[in-house]
Every structure is written in structure tokens, then in C-alpha cells.
Amino acid sequence: MTPAIELHEVTKIxxxxxxxxxxxxxxALLHRSILRDLKPSETFPALRGVxxxxxxGQTLGVIGRNGSGKSTALKVVAGITKPTSGWVRVQxxxxxxxxxxxxxxxxxxxxxxxxxxxxxxxLTRRQIxxxxxxxxxxxxxxxxxxxxxxxxxxGMYMRLGxxxxxxxxxxxxxxxxxxxxxxxxxxxxxxxxxxxxxxxxKTILLVTHSLGLVERFCDxxxxxxxGERKHLGDPKRVIGAYMTDVExxxxxxxxxxxxxxxxxxxxxxxxxxxxxxxxxxAKDMTQLTEGRWGSGGVEIREVTLLGDQRQVTHIFxxxxxxxxxxxxxxxxxxxxxxxxxxxxxxEGLCVYGTNTDIEEYQSDRFAGDADVMFHIEAxxxxxxxxxxxxxxxKRDGAPYDYHRLLYTFRVKSRxxxxxIYRPRHRWEFSPTVKFRxxx
Amino acid sequence: MWSNLASLARHRPLIQxxxxxxxxxxxxxxxxxxxxSFVNPLMLLTIxxxxxxxxLPNTTPETSPYPVFMxxxxxxxxxxxxxxxxxxxxxxxxxxxxxxxLFPAEVLPIVSVLSNLVHxxxxxxxxxxxxxxxxxxxxxxxxxxxxxxxMVQLVFTLGLALLLAALTVHFRDIRELLGNLLTFWFFATPxxxxxxxxTVQDFLWLFKLNPFFHLAVSYQEIxxxxxxxxxxxxxxxxxxxxxxGGASIVLFVVCYWVxxxxxDSFAEAV
Numbered sequence: 001m002t003p004a005i006e007l008h009e010v011t012k013i014x015x016x017x018x019x020x021x022x023x024x025x026x027x028a029l030l031h032r033s034i035l036r037d038l039k040p041s042e043t044f045p046a047l048r049g050v051x052x053x054x055x056x057g058q059t060l061g062v063i064g065r066n067g068s069g070k071s072t073a074l075k076v077v078a079g080i081t082k083p084t085s086g087w088v089r090v091q092x093x094x095x096x097x098x099x100x101x102x103x104x105x106x107x108x109x110x111x112x113x114x115x116x117x118x119x120x121x122x123l124t125r126r127q128i129x130x131x132x133x134x135x136x137x138x139x140x141x142x143x144x145x146x147x148x149x150x151x152x153x154x155g156m157y158m159r160l161g162x163x164x165x166x167x168x169x170x171x172x173x174x175x176x177x178x179x180x181x182x183x184x185x186x187x188x189x190x191x192x193x194x195x196x197x198x199x200x201x202k203t204i205l206l207v208t209h210s211l212g213l214v215e216r217f218c219d220x221x222x223x224x225x226x227g228e229r230k231h232l233g234d235p236k237r238v239i240g241a242y243m244t245d246v247e248x249x250x251x252x253x254x255x256x257x258x259x260x261x262x263x264x265x266x267x268x269x270x271x272x273x274x275x276x277x278x279x280x281x282a283k284d285m286t287q288l289t290e291g292r293w294g295s296g297g298v299e300i301r302e303v304t305l306l307g308d309q310r311q312v313t314h315i316f317x318x319x320x321x322x323x324x325x326x327x328x329x330x331x332x333x334x335x336x337x338x339x340x341x342x343x344x345x346x347e348g349l350c351v352y353g354t355n356t357d358i359e360e361y362q363s364d365r366f367a368g369d370a371d372v373m374f375h376i377e378a379x380x381x382x383x384x385x386x387x388x389x390x391x392x393x394k395r396d397g398a399p400y401d402y403h404r405l406l407y408t409f410r411v412k413s414r415x416x417x418x419x420i421y422r423p424r425h426r427w428e429f430s431p432t433v434k435f436r437x438x439x
Numbered sequence: 440m441w442s443n444l445a446s447l448a449r450h451r452p453l454i455q456x457x458x459x460x461x462x463x464x465x466x467x468x469x470x471x472x473x474x475x476s477f478v479n480p481l482m483l484l485t486i487x488x489x490x491x492x493x494x495l496p497n498t499t500p501e502t503s504p505y506p507v508f509m510x511x512x513x514x515x516x517x518x519x520x521x522x523x524x525x526x527x528x529x530x531x532x533x534x535x536x537x538x539x540x541l542f543p544a545e546v547l548p549i550v551s552v553l554s555n556l557v558h559x560x561x562x563x564x565x566x567x568x569x570x571x572x573x574x575x576x577x578x579x580x581x582x583x584x585x586x587x588x589x590m591v592q593l594v595f596t597l598g599l600a601l602l603l604a605a606l607t608v609h610f611r612d613i614r615e616l617l618g619n620l621l622t623f624w625f626f627a628t629p630x631x632x633x634x635x636x637x638t639v640q641d642f643l644w645l646f647k648l649n650p651f652f653h654l655a656v657s658y659q660e661i662x663x664x665x666x667x668x669x670x671x672x673x674x675x676x677x678x679x680x681x682x683x684g685g686a687s688i689v690l691f692v693v694c695y696w697v698x699x700x701x702x703d704s705f706a707e708a709v
Contacts, residue, residue, distance in 0.1 A: 014707060079541050081706050099539035107464040116456050120540060125452065148467070 002091060003053035004172055004203035005060075005077055010086035012047040012072050012227075046072040048227045049086070054220075056091075057201035059194075061214030061235060063242055064224035070207045073224065074098065074176050077205060092171025092203075095121060101161025106150035110141060110160055113149050117164045131167045138189070139163035159186060166193055173197060176207045191217070211239050247315045247412065254314035254408055261406050265292040290406055294399035297334055298366070298392045302327040303407050305388075316379050318413040318422060324374040326390055328401075333367035337400070341374050342389035343381075344405060351381065351420055357395055380422045383413040440699045443545075450543055454550060461554040480517070480562040484510055484569070491631060499633045501664075504573040510566050511662040512630035512655040515588075518559035519596055519651065520621045525551035526600035527607045527614050534709035544705050545698060548604040552596050556589075566662070581661045584677070588657045591684040595650060598691035605698040608708050628655050653683045 047069045054060045062070045075081045076088055078096040103120050104113045114135055118128040128135075136145050139159040141152075149157065166173075173194075194217065197204060208214060214221050214235050221238035223231040225245075231238045306323040307313040316322050324341060340355030356363070388407040393399040413422075429435075466472045488506045491497045502508040526548035536542040570576055607613040628651050629639060639646060646652050657680045 015704075075706075080538070082703050094541070096541065099535065102535045102539040103542075105460055105464050107467040108460060112460065112463070116460055119453050119456050120536075120542060 004056045004091050005054040006089045008051050008087050009049045010047055010076055010083040011049055013084040014044045014046050046227050050229045052222055052232055054203055056203055058219045059204040061218035061221045062207045063214055068224045069227040070224055071176055074174050074207050078174050090172055094172045095165050095168040095170035096174040097165050098176045100158045104149050107148055110145040110149055114164055121168045135163045135167045172203045174205045215239055251314050291404045294401040298328055298330045298400035300326050300328050300401045303390055305409055314409045316411050318411055319378050322376045322379045326372040328372055329369040330367050335365050336394045337363045337366055338393055338395055339372050340391045344387045345420055346385045381411045382417055382419055382422050383411055385410050440696055443699055450546055454546055457550045458553045476558055476561040477565055480565050502633045504575050507569050507573055507575050508663050509631055511659050514559055514562045515658050516630055518555050522552040522555040522596050522600055523603055527603040527617055530604045530608050531709055537705050537709055548600040552600050577662050584661055591687055592654050594691050595687035598694040601698040602694035605701045608705055628652055630655055650683055653679045
């Protein structure tokens with residue numbers, strides 16, 4: 001059986017027509033460059049040799065970062081843009097939920113817009129008449145259907161657009177991130193509608209950032225990266241690979257970010273200028289500006305975060321071990337020193353703070369280079385971005401070297417629980433309370 | 440290209456409903472509503488009549504009653520000029536459709552031309568009212584030609600509209616330029632003056648290069664003038680009009696070809 005959607009080596013190159021401000025008719029005429037200006041001067045490949053096929057009745061989820069070519073792929077399948085090379089074959093009537101209500105005219109009523117939109121999507125007047133009540137009911141707009149569309153809220157507008165598009169009764173449904181249009185109830189209704197499509201052996205192509213949706217709903221997943229097909233196959237595995245890659249990328253970003261922060265702080269002109277302010281800032285521990293200050297008697301040369309395999313990383317999963325490693329050095333021997341650490345969440349709330357003095361380590365003597373490690377056995381924080389304070393100071397608080405919010409790490413979690421801290425926990429129920437496994 | 444042209448027929452329901460929408464939406468919210476379709480040409484007529492009856496009195500006896508003469512040429516001109524102005528911006532203002540929906544782009548300029556055709560036809564009611572008022576009627580036999588002239592103008596306007604719409608996507612300047620060009624074109628066409636005036640006859644060959652000259656003269660001969668030709672018909676311009684009709688078909692095909700060539704660039708350049 002031939003697949004419902006088939007793409008073969010599809011490449012789409014977007015063109016930017018000759019530097020915008022020069023491509024006016026006047027200059028084109030003056031320089032006799034009309035033909036040249038109509039040719040691309042700069043190109044951008046949105047899709048590079050992408051091939052995939054979706055068998056009839058299957059649902060394919062397309063995932064990938066912003067700008068990875070997902071939407072372009074959808075537009076190519078819809079026929080809105082033509083591939084630069086390669087070919088696309090689609091069997092049956094297509095309905096594309098790309099921009100809902102794209103053809104609505106604000107001045108005329110919802111009723112009239114349903115008719116015009118339906119005709120645009122390829123229905124006849126009679127077919128629309130037959131489905132009209134169903135459409136209006138689905139959009140939950142029975143009361144407002146005769147009001148001009150310009151008086152609709154954006155949710156109503158989208159719902160009506162969605163309702164029309166879905167009642168075209170397509171063989172192939174293309175969905176581009178449109179489930180975010182309504183309230184919870186409407187989203188459920190849309191999902192039910194999709195499920196009904198699946199039961200009726202229709203083909204669905206779903207572009208989304210909601211990985212959960214892909215996992216629950218799709219038979220296969222396609223991961224596009226920079227316009228190339230990276231993975232195609234079982235949703236769980238593709239999503240797993242994608243998540244790993246996203247984390248790797250985030251890790252790089254955080255590393256680059258940290259390097260930049262440290263460079264800024266170490267910049268001598270800046271830190272000179274800051275010393276005076278910093279003296280004041282040092283007193284106010286709640287102040288949340290990044291910075292570094294201190295007398296320099298002891299120096300924190302490097303701070304690294306280590307994961308469960310002792311690898312350097314910035315991304316941790318809830319419950320994993322984490323180690324904060326400080327490389328410190330004291331040029332002259334010191335006897336009065338305290339190592340401290342503070343963890344802050346993105347809102348600047350201190351999640352946890354401690355130091356060696358609080359924990360009753362009596363400082364004795366320290367000179368030369370040394371490593372200080374702070375081990376957390378299980379990082380029981382909820383998902384989010386966290387910042388670190390690290391410091392070495394005297395017992396009275398006078399800082400040798402204070403690093404304020406200079407280090408960032410991210411905690412990932414499969415569960416979307418809320419708050420800051422995730423206590424180790426379990427649930428227990430009497431046998432009369434029954435649960436089912438979530439699909 | 441030919442298959443695209445053929446599929447235009449399939450889009451008829453779409454074009455119909457879009458024209459209807461255009462007409463409905465246009466006056467939505469205004470007090471006079473649909474009557475504006477009558478009031479607009481009426482006001483235009485009043486202004487021109489005032490200027491050319493009182494301020495710059497028209498002295499050509501052949502053109503009396505002047506309002507009927509002038510209106511016979513002005514109405515079709517308004518159809519042409521507003522069609523072209525609207526069509527040139529139609530792809531840009533309808534960008535959402537072209538970019539986000541599988542939508543036949545040529546429908547947009549066509550809708551501009553057709554909705555203005557409807558306004559033109561409604562304007563004829565005002566013209567008829569003035570004919571009754573001045574008791575100046577056309578030769579009824581000649582009126583059979585009227586639909587032919589309208590068809591020629593329709594094909595001619597559609598061709599230009601498609602071309603302008605496609606080019607404006609790439610050269611936004613056309614929209615600015617077009618307003619001035621149309622003003623020039625208006626004065627270069629014998630609409631407010633009589634083409635048989637001596638001053639016009641001196642440059643007649645130049646005037647004949649203007650396609651709308653032939654349309655305007657045809658309208659005037661049919662709607663305003665009375666039998667002057669040997670056959671007794673007032674429509675001496677018939678052959679020129681038919682020639683223009685042929686040329687318009689060629690123009691339409693060429694313009695549609697250009698439109699079709701540029702079609703794939705619309706979704707990206709709009």
C-alpha cells in the first residue's frame with residue numbers, strides 16, 4: 001500500500017531577495033537589474049534532503065528545536081511551499097491546521113466566515129450547511145455565531161478556525177502547534193477529535209514541542225535538526241535521544257555563559273571600579289547582583305560541578321548526586337578561614353546555605369593549593385535553574401574571596417512537581433482507593 | 440500554466456463568496472451601509488459637474504448635457520482605477536492566506552476587480568437616473584454592445600491587475616507610483632473632455648495608443664452620442680474595440696504567465 005504522505009530527499013532553500021533596501025523598482029530599473037534582483041542573493045536551507053513516509057492511518061510527531069525546519073516540512077506537505085528539490089506525494093484531501101482562522105474577515109459574522117473559510121478549505125456550500133451546527137457546537141460559539149468576528153476573543157477566534165478546519169473531514173491532517181489555543185476543556189476536545197481521526201484510519205502529521213503529546217499519541221516520531229532528519233522511529237526512543245541532545249546543548253550554553261560571567265568579573269577595570277561598591281554589597285548578603293569581591297588572602301581559582309560519574313556538567317536530574325569542587329589557594333598560610341556555599345533558585349530565593357563554621361569545623365591552618373569538595377548525595381530539587389554562591393572568608397565574615405551567583409546549573413525532572421524541594425516520599429492508600437496506570 | 444488557468448473555473452464558488460464578502464464587509468458599520476455604492480458615484484458626479492458647469496464651463500455643444508457625457512466615461516474609469524489600486528495591494532494584504540493556507544493566489548486580484556465591477560454596475564443606476572433627469576437617452580440598438588465593452592474592459596483589467604499584484608509583492612514602490620500614474624492616465628483619456636475637440640485631434644495618434652481611450656470612447660458612443668455613422672449607428676468605434684478585445688486577451692495571457700512564474704515566490708516574499 002502506498003503511504004499517505006511520502007517525502008523524498010526534500011530540500012527547501014529559502015531565498016532572500018537581493019538586499020531589501022536596494023530592491024526597489026527605481027534602482028532595479030536604473031541598474032537594469034530587475035532579473036538579477038529577482039534571483040536570490042542569499043539562501044537559507046530550511047530542509048536538507050529529508051525523506052520520510054507516513055503510512056495510512058498512522059500518526060507521526062515531528063519534534064525539534066525552533067528553526068529546525070518542522071514548520072517548513074509541514075508547509076511542504078501541505079503544498080503551501082514547493083520543495084527546491086526532491087518530491088512530495090500526499091494521497092487524499094489535506095487539511096492543514098497551521099494558522100487557525102487565517103482567512104477570517106473581522107467585519108463579518110462568524111456564520112459568514114464559517115462558510116467562506118469552509119469554501120477556502122475545499123468544501124461546497126451544501127457540505128458546510130450540513131456540518132454547520134456541528135462546527136458551531138464544537139467551537140462552543142452558539143450564542144455568538146452571528147456577531148462579527150472582530151468582537152471575538154482570541155480563544156473564540158482560534159476555536160472557530162479549528163472547528164472549521166477539523167470538519168473538512170480530511171484524509172490527511174496536518175497540525176502545527178495549535179493545541180495551545182483553548183482552555184483545558186477545549187484541548188481535551190481537540191485530542192478526542194484527533195483520537196477519533198486515528199480510529200477512522202486517517203493520517204496525522206503533528207508538529208509540536210509537547211513531547212508528552214508525541215509520546216502518548218504518535219505511532220512514530222521524527223526529529224529534525226537544522227533541517228536534517230536526525231532520527232525516525234519509536235517515539236520513546238526518539239524523544240529520549242532528543243532530550244539528551246537538548247541537555248548537551250544546554251550544557252554548552254551554560255558553560256559558555258559561565259565563562260563569560262567569570263571573564264567579566266575578572267576584568268581588572270571592572271573589578272577595580274567595583275571594589276568600593278562591593279564592600280557595601282558584601283555586607284548585604286541578600287543583594288542579588290552577580291559579582292566577586294574579597295581581600296584575596298585566599299583565592300577560589302576554579303569552581304566545577306561534577307555529576308554522578310565525576311564528569312563536569314551543568315545539568316543534573318532530580319535525585320542525582322552532585323559535587324561542587326572548589327580549587328583554592330592561599331599564597332600565605334592562613335589560620336582563620338571558613339568555606340561556604342549557597343544555592344539560590346531563579347527567583348533569588350536561598351534554597352540552602354551552609355559553611356564549615358556553622359557545621360563546626362574549627363579552622364586550623366591552610367597554605368598553598370587545595371581542593372574543597374562539597375558532596376550532595378541526592379539533589380532533591382524540582383526542575384529549574386539554580387545559581388551558586390561560593391566563598392571563603394574569616395569567621396567574622398570578612399571575605400577573602402566571595403563569588404556571588406557566578407555559577408549556574410540546571411535541574412531536570414520528568415515529573416513536573418512544583419515548589420523548590422522534593423522530599424523523598426511515597427504514597428500509601430487503603431485497598432479501596434484504586435488507580436489505573438496512565439496511558 | 441494552462442492547467443492553473445483551467446482550475447480557475449473550479450475556484451468559482453470561492454471567488455463568488457469572496458466578492459460577496461468584500462461587498463458586505465466594505466460598508467459594515469457605516470450608517471448608510473450599502474447605499475454608499477450609490478452615494479459615492481453621486482458625490483463624485485456632483486463635484487465634477489460643479490467644476491465643469493460653473494468653474495470651468497465646458498463649451499463643447501456636443502457634450503451637452505455634460506453630466507451624462509462625463510459620467511459615461513467616469514464610471515468605467517473608476518472601475519479600472521480602483522480595481523488596479525486594490526489589486527496591487529491584494530497579495531500583500533492577503534499575505535496570511537498565501538503563507539498559511541493552500542490558497543490560489545490569483546483569486547485575490549480577481550476578487551478586487553470583480554467587486555469593483557459590482558460597484559460599477561450599481562453606478563449605472565445613477566447614470567440611468569441622470570439620463571431620465573436630463574431626458575437624454577442612448578440609442579437602444581447600440582446598447583446591445585454594452586456587455587461586449589464591459590467584457591473587453593474586464594479582460595483588460597484582469598490582466599493588468601494580475602501583473603500589478605505579482606510585481607508589487609517584489610517592488611512595493613509600485614503601489615506609490617500607481618496612484619500618480621493613474622491620475623496621469625485619467626487626464627490622458629477623453630473622459631472630462633470631448634475627443635473630437637480640435638486640440639485633441641492634433642494628437643489623435645498619441646491618444647490612440649492609450650488602450651483606455653478606446654474603451655472610454657466606446658462607452659460614450661453607446662451611452663451618450665446618437666447616430667453619426669453611415670449605418671445610422673453611433674458606435675463607430677466598434678472595430679477598434681474588437682481589436683482592443685483581442686489585444687486584451689493576449690495581455691491577459693501574458694500577465695497570467697508572469698503571475699504564474701512568480702507564484703512560488705509569493706509565500707516567501709509577501
